[in-house]
Amino acid sequence: MVADSKSAFIDQTVVPGDVVLDLSSMSNHTIKLGQGLRQDGDVISVMKAGKLRFSKPNKYWVESSNKRYVPCVEDTVLGIVVDQKADNFLVDIKGPTLAFLPVLAFEGGSRRNKPKFxxxxxxxxxxxxxxxxxxxxxxxxxxxxxxxxxxxxxxxxxxxxxxxxxxxxxxxxxxxxxxxxxxxQVGKLLYVRVVKANADMNPELSCTDVNGKAAEFGPLKDGYMFESSTGLSRMLLSSPTCPVLEALGKKLSFEIAIGLNGRVWVNAEAPSTVILVSNAIMTSESLTGVQQRIMVEKLMQRVQ
Amino acid sequence: MEVDRVDGRTPNQLRPLTCSRNVLNRAHGSARWSQGDTILLAAVYGPKAGTRKNGNPEKASIEVIWKPKTGQIGKEEKEYEMILERTLQSICLLTVNPNTTTSIILQVVNDDGAVSFLENYVMFKMAYLTKKVQLLPSAINAASAALVDAGIPLKHLAVAISCGLEESGSVLLDPTKLEEQKMKAFAYLVFPNSVASILPEASLQVEGELLEHGMITSVTHGVMSVDSYLHCLERGRSASAKMSDFLRRSLQSRVPNDLPKTG
Known part of the structure; x- marks a missing residue:
């Protein structure tokens, strides 16, 4: 039964065209498909190269690392304001199209009370x-x-x-x-949440959490932002805490905002800390957990 | 059937393949494909907002730009651009990102440099067949790898192969430029890659044939009888399985191996 409902390809690399699930043999299941998978008649086939992942009870997706981002509802991303219209900010989130951030999508935002930065x-x-x-x-x-x-x-x-x-x-x-x-606001870096993401229209962003509170969303002041891949962002956000962040956090104090669209923002008291942290993160993508810890240790030794 | 090839290959032997991905920093996806001494660099930018002029806004549009090693592009290159565009359009899922454009730029790095200057000169004198054409299969392979690297949604991959028909009627796979000059005719065949599937083989068949036995593109030059064309098809098909295995392996190598699961 387990073999029937779970694909044999889980945690393996798949390439476009691979057939990973047969729907005709699992008629009573509900499954949720994440990115990189599509339904093709009676089967689920792959459309991106990467690792096939499965999460209980029924989620499947293909994990890959790209330089472009595909907007997805409830993702937190780092966006750069590129234009300002009467009702919306136009924000670049590295997706296929610019995203809209309604001027009122801030905590306490209403027609009367336009939020101020x-x-x-x-x-x-x-x-x-x-x-x-x-x-x-x-x-x-x-x-x-x-x-x-x-x-x-x-x-x-x-x-x-x-x-x-x-x-x-x-x-x-x-x-x-x-x-x-x-x-x-043009040029400003924002930490935002994706609230609408449809293929046919521009994605919509919000600077509040689901309860309408500002939470930690909003403009990011000072600091340094660099672009990496979506895979690196996901690694940094994974739980338990990614080794590179854990190792850095033990020695240094810094602020970090990670967008699932592959942008990372780092801020700290001293510029040298910002540089060290961002360099450590940028080099960590291709390293394993142990290698990351060693790399951070070496960096710290060089600084002290 | 012993055919002596200049580089000592057997008729079915391909030139050594290499494929590296993510070679360009600024492109959203890139690949370097080399097949013997033919080297191509493919870069993918996009998807970018908006379709091309006169494009259907309900679908994604694909744009191919061919950059020759030297000089400007001519009619031949325009033709390659068109063939590539059609081929790639058929492997991409155009409805996933409607109203976007994806640009694929192909740079010829080396066009089978095994040919020395003198030979090149002689060939130029002979010039009875279009030159450079064996670039096309490599270009399709490079573009296909670059599209995967960029994460563009694809139905399946494309593997391309060239087959040359000698005067004697025997078929050589993956001819070099030098060999190509002596050919009576040749065909460029593009097949879908062989897919891994959980389904039993029988259920993958469309009208009694495997999906990977279908064909995406076929371009022929010169005069060729139907029998020899079918012969080319058969040989190309068996070689394409090897190439799609190679492509799969090279795609696997780049995926980070210990990405922890997202919580």
Missing amino acids: EVKLNRVFAFLKMGVSSSFTNKQGLECHRTENMVKSAGISSEKVLLLLFSECRFFPFSELNIIYFPS
């Missing part, structure tokens, strides 16, 4: 908020709108906008000036 950044949208009575606020709102349009059309630098805003402030001597930047 409070970051010390440079360009284009400056917003003036005055701690004065509501009648003034309205006027300021208009003012800001005007300034924004001016900036857009004239392409004035952010410093000029600030000067402009300060000059306007002269007319409200008793107001408290409170400037919040709306920096351009």
Whole structure:
């Protein structure tokens, strides 16, 4: 019975075209197919090269390492904002198409309360908020709108906008000036979750967990991001903790964000730590657990 | 049937094959395929958003760019591009990533360099058959390996082989450029790879024939009788089994061997 319901190819390398499951002999089973497998009539055949994996009770997938990423619901990925539209950020997640990140897909995001990124950044949208009575606020709102349009059309630098805003402030001597930047998000690195992934449309991302909380999602400040393969990301995220991370974590303190799309972000107090950690991770892909530990030890010796 | 081949091979013997994957850093998938002294480098970029001009947005489109060793591409190369495109289209699952384009770039690194300059010159003088054509099977093999490396969804792999027909009517497999000049005709045959299956062999058969005995592409040059074509087919088919074993082995070697299971 076990032999019937489980494929003989589990944990073996399969190549496209291989037939791994016969559905006609397992009529009462429900099986779930992951990436790299497809149903072809009465059989399940392989469409990518890799190792066939099986997870109880009924999941099958082909594990492979690629430079491109195929979006999949509930994956956590690292994306780079490439454009900003009224309702969406367009985010590159190394997939076939750009992904949409709705502007409101942040914790507490609603039409009223558009989320802000409070970051010390440079360009284009400056917003003036005055701690004065509501009648003034309205006027300021208009003012800001005007300034924004001016900036857009004239392409004035952010410093000029600030000067402009300060000059306007002269007319409200008793107001408290409170400037919040709306920096351009283009180029920003985000840790996001894939919420929709269909072949026919752009994938959709979210910066909240399923409960609508920010969790650890959102923009990643500072640090260093490098691109590797999807296989390496999966290795780093595997449980129990991957040997290279375990070995590094014992000696050093650093922050790391790993996207299933093959992007890894590392941050630490000292730049030297960032470099060491990222180099160790990049070289670890082809190494076994023991080799990884040895490699980390050697690196640490060289540093000390 | 003793045929003396210049390099001492038997009529059915292929030139030594090598295949390495992931040789290019920036390409999403790449492979270097060498068959004797013929060396090709294939790079796959994509899938990228959007189809080609006039492409069907409900399917993925495949684009092949041929880069000759030197000079510009001419009519011949355009023809290879077209044959490759059609062949690869038929092995790719085009509906998995609709409205995307995958580009395959083939760079000829060496075109059977065993031929010396003098011989080359003589051959050029003879030039009664299209040259360079035996690149095509290698190109198909290289592209097929590169597509796998890039993780493009495929129905199966393609293995390509060239068969040459001598004046005497005997068939030589995988002729070199030099041998090719002396051939009466030749055929390039592309077969699906032999698949591993849990099913008994009988159930894999389509209308009484094994799937791997089907054919994807056949290109012939020169005059060839039906009998000798069928002879070529038979010989090509048996050699393709060896090649698909080789391809499978070379694909296995690159997969990281101790990736722990994801939790």
